[in-house]
Amino acid sequence: xxxxxxxxxxxxxxxxxxxxxxxxxxxxxxxxxxxxxxxxxxxxxxxxxxxxxxxxxxxxxxxxxxxxxxxxxxxxxxxxxxxxxxxxxxxxxxxxxxxxxxxxxxxxxxxxxxxxxxxxxxxxxxxxxxxxxxxxxxxxxxxxxxxxxxxxxxxxxxxxxxxxxxxxxxxxxxxxxxxxxxxxxxxxxxxxxxxxxxxxxxxxxxx
Amino acid sequence: xxxxxxxxxxxxxxxxxxxxxxxxxxxxxxxxxxxxxxxxxxxxxxxxxxxxxxxxxxxxxxxxxxxxxxxxxxxxxxxxxxxxxxxxxxxxxxxxxxxxxxxxxxxxxxxxxxxxxxxxxxxxxxxxxxxxxxxxxxxxxxxxxxxxxxxxxxxxxxxxxxxxxxxxxxxxxxxxxxxxxxxxxxxxxxxxxxxxxxxxxxxxxxx
Numbered sequence: 001x002x003x004x005x006x007x008x009x010x011x012x013x014x015x016x017x018x019x020x021x022x023x024x025x026x027x028x029x030x031x032x033x034x035x036x037x038x039x040x041x042x043x044x045x046x047x048x049x050x051x052x053x054x055x056x057x058x059x060x061x062x063x064x065x066x067x068x069x070x071x072x073x074x075x076x077x078x079x080x081x082x083x084x085x086x087x088x089x090x091x092x093x094x095x096x097x098x099x100x101x102x103x104x105x106x107x108x109x110x111x112x113x114x115x116x117x118x119x120x121x122x123x124x125x126x127x128x129x130x131x132x133x134x135x136x137x138x139x140x141x142x143x144x145x146x147x148x149x150x151x152x153x154x155x156x157x158x159x160x161x162x163x164x165x166x167x168x169x170x171x172x173x174x175x176x177x178x179x180x181x182x183x184x185x186x187x188x189x190x191x192x193x194x195x196x197x198x199x200x201x202x203x204x205x206x207x
Numbered sequence: 208x209x210x211x212x213x214x215x216x217x218x219x220x221x222x223x224x225x226x227x228x229x230x231x232x233x234x235x236x237x238x239x240x241x242x243x244x245x246x247x248x249x250x251x252x253x254x255x256x257x258x259x260x261x262x263x264x265x266x267x268x269x270x271x272x273x274x275x276x277x278x279x280x281x282x283x284x285x286x287x288x289x290x291x292x293x294x295x296x297x298x299x300x301x302x303x304x305x306x307x308x309x310x311x312x313x314x315x316x317x318x319x320x321x322x323x324x325x326x327x328x329x330x331x332x333x334x335x336x337x338x339x340x341x342x343x344x345x346x347x348x349x350x351x352x353x354x355x356x357x358x359x360x361x362x363x364x365x366x367x368x369x370x371x372x373x374x375x376x377x378x379x380x381x382x383x384x385x386x387x388x389x390x391x392x393x394x395x396x397x398x399x400x401x402x403x404x405x406x407x408x409x410x411x412x413x414x
Contacts, residue, residue, distance in 0.1 A: 039333060041248035097413075122387070123330050126246060151412075162412040166395070166403045173384030173404075174377045180329070181376060188373070196373050197380075204411035205358075205369040206304075 024062050027052050028072040032116030040070065040124050067129040070120065071136070074128060077117040078139045081106060085146050096154040100171070101198045103147055107175040108190035111182055118179040144168065171201060231269050234259050235279040239323030247277065247331050274336040277327065278343070281335060284324040285346045288313060292353045303361040307378070308405045310354055314382040315397035318389055325386040351375065378408060 030051040034043045045066055049059040063069045084106045093099050111118055128136055148168040154160030160167070174197045182193065237258040241250045252273055256266040270276045291313045300306050318325055335343055355375040361367030367374070381404045389400065 159414055160412050161414045162407070163403065166400065167407070167412050169385070169388060170381045170404055170407050173381040175380070176387075177380030177384045178376070180383075193373065196370065197377055200369070200374070200377050200408065200411065202411045202413040204407065204409045205367050205374050206409040207366055207368045 020062070023052075023054075024072065025076075027054075027059065027062055028069060028076055029116070031066075031069045032073045032114070032120055034116075035070075035073070035120045035124075036116040036118075040066075040120065040127060065129070067127060070124055071128055071132050073117050073120050074125075074136055075139075077110070077114060077121045078136070078143065080114070081110060082139055082143050082146075085143060089146055096150055096157065096159055097198075097202060099150050100154075100201065101194065103150070104171065104175050104198050104201075105191065105194040107172075108178065108182070108194045111178055112184045112190050115184070122176060122179060144172075147171065167201075171197075174201070227269070230259075230261075231279065232283075234261075234266065234269055235276060235283055236323070238273075238276045239280045239321070239327055241323075242277075242280070242327045242331075243323040243325075247273075247327065247334060272336070274334060277331055278335055278339050280324050280327050281332075281343055282346075284317070284321060284328045285343070285350065287321070288317060289346060289350050289353075292350060296353055303357055303364065303366055304405075304409060306357050307361075307408065308401065310357070311378065311382050311405050311408075312398065312401040315385065315389070315401045318385055319391050319397050322391070329383060329386060351379075354378065374408075378404075381408070 027048065031043070031048050034047055034051060038047070043066070045056060045059060048066075048069065049056045052059070063072065085103065088099065088102055093102075125133070125136070148164050151160055151162075151164035151167045155162075155164060175194075178193065182188075182190075184190075188196075234255065238250070238255050241254055241258060245254070250273070252263060252266060255273070255276065256263045259266070270279065292310065295306065295309055300309075332340070332343070355371050358367060358369075358371035358374045362369075362371060382401075385400065389395075389397075391397075395403075
């Protein structure tokens with residue numbers, strides 16, 4: 001009886017946690033869209049509360065302030081892109097050209113699926129809550145190292161030339177900058193741009 | 208006598224204008240540095256007045272508000288880069304590879320000489336004063352067209368392949384993104400990075 005009861009309590013607690021997680025995710029998503037459209041500074045906690053249809057005190061129950069939501073956006077974004085890379089890294093794909101393509105495609109896909117997150121992620125590091133900068137930077141650094149490593153492996157295998165650090169910066173520049181111009185329903189799909197930039201990275205555009 | 212007097216007045220007026228222009232330039236420069244270091248929103252007109260050692264009412268005499276200074280930064284930056292390109296365009300250099308190198312080098316040079324302007328230019332379009340968005344966008348578009356035109360000419364001459372629009376976006380991505388990572392006294396000079404990216408753009412890094 002007691003074990004059945006605690007089982008029920010456990011289930012009910014899990015459900016509560018699940019529902020709280022869903023609510024947090026919803027807040028992060030709506031805030032990301034607002035920050036993207038209106039800007040981080042001009043958006044108030046009132047605006048966010050209104051967007052997710054919550055009373056302001058309830059919003060504060062989930063997030064202690066706007067910077068805490070900003071951190072939520074950062075973490076969701078970096079965790080997503082990092083987990084994609086780690087998975088592929090562990091799968092140990094040894095076709096370096098294909099691995100590079102997948103890095104580029106992942107970034108473009110996030111620009112399509114997490115549009116609101118992207119601008120915020122790139123433009124608002126310094127507004128993150130005090131004490132969170134280091135762990136956020138650590139994840140960004142891990143991601144950068146995983147990608148630079150691909151260029152190093154390519155060089156060790158004799159497939160790539162040049163400086164792995166600068167090549168990684170060129171890749172990130174081409175892909176990340178697209179948040180300034182890429183439109184999901186424009187002339188090119190995410191896949192087309194990723195393929196074009198991948199080919200340019202490897203072979204250039206000299207005829 | 209009267210013409211000598213008006214000549215004197217004229218000289219004195221020119222000097223006043225010159226001195227006012229210098230003061231405006233100084234305000235723009237200091238504000239750009241503050242916006243880069245502290246951020247556009249957290250910087251107040253008080254902070255700017257203090258940085259240029261002016262009383263606040265005197266600062267308002269030169270600029271009607273923070274967004275007017277933002278516009279000053281935008282205009283100085285786009286006018287600089289546009290005039291470099293126009294000059295080279297009029298000089299009619301027909302070595303497309305060299306022209307592309309110069310575009311890339313110009314952007315990196317501005318990252319060194321106008322560091323404060325760059326972040327502000329890229330991240331704060333939407334905060335420009337009402338009524339100024341169109342003319343600012345027109346200049347950015349002109350610059351983009353001048354650069355895209357180089358890729359088109361390269362293609363007409365049979366020297367380049369691919370899509371001129373996407374190639375221009377790749378060039379801007381590689382170069383513009385550098386405001387996020389390039390440090391003037393780091394491992395690479397502006398010229399080294401410009402040369403590396405130029406070679407990557409044309410020939411890629413496949414061994």
